[in-house]
Amino acid sequence: xxxxxxxxxxxxxxxxxxxxxxxxxxxxxxxxxxxxxxxxxxxxxxxxxxxxxxxxxxxxxxxxxxxxxxxxxxxxxxxxxxxxxxxxxxxxxxxxxxxxxxxxxxxxxxxxxxxxxxxxxxxxxxxxxxxxxxxxxxxxxxxxxxxxxxxxxxxxxxxxxxxxxxxxxxxxxxxxxxxxxxxxxxxxxxxxxxxxxxxxxxxxxxxxxxxxxxxxxxxxxxxxxxxxxxxxxxxxxxxxxxxxxxxxxxxxxxxxxxxxxxxxxxxxxxxxxxxxxxxxxxxxxxxxxxxxxxxxxxxxxxxxxxxxxxxxxxxxxxxxxxxxxxxxxxxxxxxx
Numbered sequence: 001x002x003x004x005x006x007x008x009x010x011x012x013x014x015x016x017x018x019x020x021x022x023x024x025x026x027x028x029x030x031x032x033x034x035x036x037x038x039x040x041x042x043x044x045x046x047x048x049x050x051x052x053x054x055x056x057x058x059x060x061x062x063x064x065x066x067x068x069x070x071x072x073x074x075x076x077x078x079x080x081x082x083x084x085x086x087x088x089x090x091x092x093x094x095x096x097x098x099x100x101x102x103x104x105x106x107x108x109x110x111x112x113x114x115x116x117x118x119x120x121x122x123x124x125x126x127x128x129x130x131x132x133x134x135x136x137x138x139x140x141x142x143x144x145x146x147x148x149x150x151x152x153x154x155x156x157x158x159x160x161x162x163x164x165x166x167x168x169x170x171x172x173x174x175x176x177x178x179x180x181x182x183x184x185x186x187x188x189x190x191x192x193x194x195x196x197x198x199x200x201x202x203x204x205x206x207x208x209x210x211x212x213x214x215x216x217x218x219x220x221x222x223x224x225x226x227x228x229x230x231x232x233x234x235x236x237x238x239x240x241x242x243x244x245x246x247x248x249x250x251x252x253x254x255x256x257x258x259x260x261x262x263x264x265x266x267x268x269x270x271x272x273x274x275x276x277x278x279x280x281x282x283x284x285x286x287x288x289x290x291x292x293x294x295x296x297x298x299x300x301x302x303x304x305x306x307x308x309x310x311x312x313x314x315x316x317x318x319x320x321x322x323x324x325x326x327x328x329x330x331x332x333x334x335x336x
Contacts, residue, residue, distance in 0.1 A: 012159060023057050023250045027241070029080075030063040030089040032071040037138060037148065038275065039237070040064055042268050049260045053114030054105045058253055062087075078242050079137045082102055084139070085241040094173055096136065099318035100175055103129045103140075103234045108178065108305020109325060111298075113145035113269040115332060116234060121262075123328035125321075132317045139246040141239040144274040152198070153205030153217040157227055158291040167205040169194050174312045175233065178305050198222045207233065210272060212279040212295030220288050228280050228290040231298050246334070247257075288330060 027078075029047075033040040047060045049169055069077045074086040075093050082199050091104025103125075111114040120126040133140040156162055163184040176318035179186045187203055197203045199222050208214050211228055220226065239261055246254065280290055293301075306326070313322045329335035 009320055023253070025058045025249050025253050027058065027060045027245075028063065028068075028082045029060055029085040029087050029239075030066060030068050030074045030083050032066045032074070032089075033064060035064045038271060039144075041145070041273065042264060045267065046260055046264045049263060053256050053260065054067045054253060058256065062330050065278075073182040075136070075138065075240065078240065081242065083242075084104050085141070085235070085239060086243050087239050089106075089235055089237045090118070090240075091173075091235060093136075095130065097315050097317055098312050099132050099315055099321050101312060102309070102318060102321040103132065103236060103238070104173075105173075105233055106325060107175060107308075108231075109329060109334070110234060110304045110332075111148070111229075111231065111334065112235065113147050115334075116145050116236065117143060117265055117269075119273075119325065122239075123331075125328070126326050128320050132321070133240055134243060137243050137318070138240045139243045141246075141257050142265060143236045143238055143243055144261070144265045145234060145236050146268050147208065147234060147276060148225050149209055149233045149235070150211040150214060150228050150276075151205055151207055151232070152214055152223050153225040154198070154223040155204060156225050156289065156291060157205065159293065159297045160304075162256075167202075167204045169197060169208070171207065175207070176310055177311070178308050179206040181308070182301070182302050195222070211283070212272065212275040212277055215282065217280045220283055220286070224288050226283065226290050227289060227293060228276070229292065231293060231301060262310065265320045302334065 021299060031043050033043060035044065036188060038151065043062065050058050059134050063123060066074065068083060072092045074083065074088045076116060078082045078086040089104050090100040093100040096105065106116065129140050152156055157332045160182050163179060163182040166184045167187060168184060169189050170179060172188045176186040176188065183295050189197060194208055198219060205223065208217060208219060210230065211226065214220065228320045283290060313319045326335050
């Protein structure tokens with residue numbers, strides 16, 4: 001009997017080990033970030049976390065700097081199997097459905113990454129966003145949000161009145177509509193053209209990135225005004241995977257992927273909070289004026305931005321996301 005019991009235990013142990021050995025997941029993920037940037041290093045940490053926590057059952061081949069396909073094509077490449085996952089951002093996909101604006105860059109909405117992330121996990125955001133992603137055969141794994149972006153300007157930008165006739169570099173999309181309503185003159189141009197356009201006076205300012213990244217671009221070597229903390233734009237980078245690939249993964253692999261994204265989200269927010277604060281101190285020492293907007297002026301911008309949301313929400317998916325955001329923002333006291 002004892003030998004029989006040992007035999008059963010041995011068979012069970014062998015079966016368990018065999019099952020574990022078969023639980024292998026290999027993923028090809030592309031990010032638009034370069035490996036030497038703060039965000040690129042954070043992405044590498046995510047890969048290390050996933051591989052370590054899975055005891056090597058999950059292996060990831062990360063492609064940096066959009067080395068397989070263009071950044072805007074990463075989502076489709078994952079959906080069609082050229083890649084497995086997209087680690088760029090939903091805002092690149094607004095041409096598919098304007099709803100992606102409200103998972104990619106929720107302009108004039110939340111004031112901190114923590115509020116924006118809490119909408120995703122505790123404000124019904126993930127369910128609403130997941131329906132959108134699933135429609136395109138993708139699964140949203142999570143977000144990583146680096147914080148509010150700051151503007152750069154050759155003249156003061158301390159209130160909405162200062163936007164009148166202010167010529168600035170703008171990305172395309174909903175942002176141009178918002179700033180036009182405030183009297184500004186947005187000029188859509190490529191990210192790589194900003195420095196030269198500021199230097200030559202073609203534009204008065206630019207919407208480029210967060211304060212620390214703007215310092216890295218050398219923008220404040222040319223212009224001496226910025227706003228900090230930022231308020232107008234806080235892009236959400238995402239990790240989204242081919243739904244068939246994700247559904248085929250063992251449940252514990254899925255859980256590792258999602259929990260590791262929550263860790264990445266916190267690490268990203270903390271990293272850039274520190275870097276932007278350091279950049280602000282450095283700029284003040286160099287004579288750059290940092291304008292902190294009053295609550296009243298911030299609300300003026302939010303009112304205009306949030307009115308534009310409904311104009312841009314022209315599909316059922318976009319309407320659902322806007323409703324979810326407004327409901328949660330009212331709970332936070334950030335919307336009427």
